[in-house]
Amino acid sequence: MELLRNGEPFARVIADASGLFAFVPPPLPQGSHDLVLQTNVPEGKGRIRSAQSVTVVIGTDKKQAPLVTIAAPDQPTVVLSQPEEPAAAPSQPAHTVAAARQPDGSAPPPAAPAKRPEVRIFAVEAEGAGRLFVSGQAAPGATVRLYLNDAFVAPGGAGPDGRLSFAIGRGVKPGDYRVRLDDVDPVTGAVKSRAEVPFSVPQPPPVAVAGAPIGRATDAAGTTSRSAPSAPRSSDSPAQASDPAGPRESPASGTALALADPGQVVVPEVNTAIVARGDNLWRISKRVYGKGLRYTVIFGANTPQIRNPHLIYPGQVFVLPADEAQKR
Structure with missing residues (x-):
């Protein structure tokens, strides 16, 4: 060996x-x-x-x-070890702290509780056929939500060791994304901490096919796409936020499946759309939801990427949430 x-x-x-x-x-x-x-x-x-x-x-x-x-192939990256943040040195010996008293002779107030660990993104990885894997860490048992380009994808939770991972089975088209994890209060939905990183899903390598038009190529899945250089993978770059998460959102996919590991969630599929020349939100909504008026669903899920619903640009990638109106 x-x-x-x-x-x-x-x-x-x-x-x-x-x-x-x-x-x-x-x-x-x-x-x-x-x-x-x-x-x-x-x-x-x-x-x-x-x-x-x-x-x-x-x-x-x-x-x-x-x-x-x-x-491992088709599996989220698992973090086995990581550097620990240095602990703050006590300002005075432990026995001195225990003996300290307030001016009136009363016992000192209890020590402040340990700070809650903030959610962090360790790795984001993309594989063929639209698969995406996100792994990170949060406070043990924390409720964590996964977002792509501000669109809610699925809820999950950290395991007893704080580790968590999301695996999207298919549907993530090539393009630029913002991958976000929110550690939220399970009752109120208020955001306790947030981590977000940019990530570029590369185009699949072109495969030569007899009779294909000049300047274009057909990939292994049978779809036609322009070739583009692959982008590097992104890694941990957490950010913080304390704003409320707002109302409960509909995931951009079907049902998220929790595996035997409490920190792992599998999302079978998400729906994404790449804006082509001549597209507008009405046309995309008509194509996806069957009703042009449902363009507000796409607009709401992809703000601030869409600053003006009348102005979208070729190459933008929108995450399309499930339309709850279709289920009623």
Whole structure:
């Protein structure tokens, strides 16, 4: 067996007769490292690489724990370890604090409760066929909502360890998005903390097809699209907010499914639309909802991307929420 670091052999070990093995590799240097396993079978039987990969990021402070994540096809990235924020040093020894008294001789007030952890986005990843994975962390048991371009996609919750992840099965078209997680009060909907990052879903690689028009290509799914360079993946860049979340919203997809892991939510599909030349909100609403008057649903879900409902631009990507009026 070989342990590959950024595609290069880093350590080797021989499995025993039962196929078991264990690595004790050399220490990893500072920086980012992508680790995978690879079989090195003799007698020309070929090599097989592990589907899972582990990313390790080691900072300059060797006393801090490294960032360690594990990724697998069709699964959200899981954070195994992360650097801890330094704890504030006490202003005086513990025994002195315990003995302190107020001027009137009464006992000191109780210590303030620990600050609630704010929601954070660890990773956003896109795969073919419109799949999108978002992973993060919040206070244990927190109620968290996922938004794309300000459109509510699905509710979820953090597990006992605070980890959470959303997996969208299909429907996320190539384009620019803002991925947002809101930690909300489950009763009032008030936002306790918020994290948002920009993310660009790249165009699928073009596949040459006989008879395709010059200058265009047909992708593997059979749809026609212009080729474009792939954009890099985005990672953690949290922001804060304390404004209320407003009324309950309709998700932009079907039913979100909670997995055995309480921090994982699967959204089978979302509906997105890429604005083409000549489009307007009325036409998109007529095409999607069957009624042009329902353009207000699209406008409300994609504000502030649509500052003026009469002005939309080719290439914009709108997330289309389920139209509750169609269900009545």
